[in-house]
Amino acid sequence: MHFETWSDFFAMGGYASYVWGGFGITYLSMAVLWFLSINRSKALMKEVRNKIKRQERIEAAKHMENTL
Template sequence: MHFDSFSDFLAMGGYAGYVWSAYGISALSLLILLWTSIRKSRRLAADIKNRIAREQRIKAAENLENTL
């Protein structure tokens, strides 16, 4: 589609409300998806780190118990 001016581009032939709201909703959805994915990934990494540390503490306690 060819537009004569920038204001015609923004007006989108009278459908600006639909077009720009669709772009806005899509961009917002993608940002929310990105944010939740990053948050979940960080939480999972922290859980794995905590689980590994707990297993190491348990093994250290078992080794200490075996030496007594």
């Protein structure tokens, strides 16, 4: 498709609302998914670190001498 001016390009032959709306929804969806993925990744890593620390405490407690 060939456009004579930038104005024609942005108007997209009368279909601008569909074209740019589609781009907008796509990029917004991708941004939301990226944000949620990053946050979930951080939460999972924190959970794994906490489980490892808990397991280390359990193992250390098994080797402690009972003083009671």
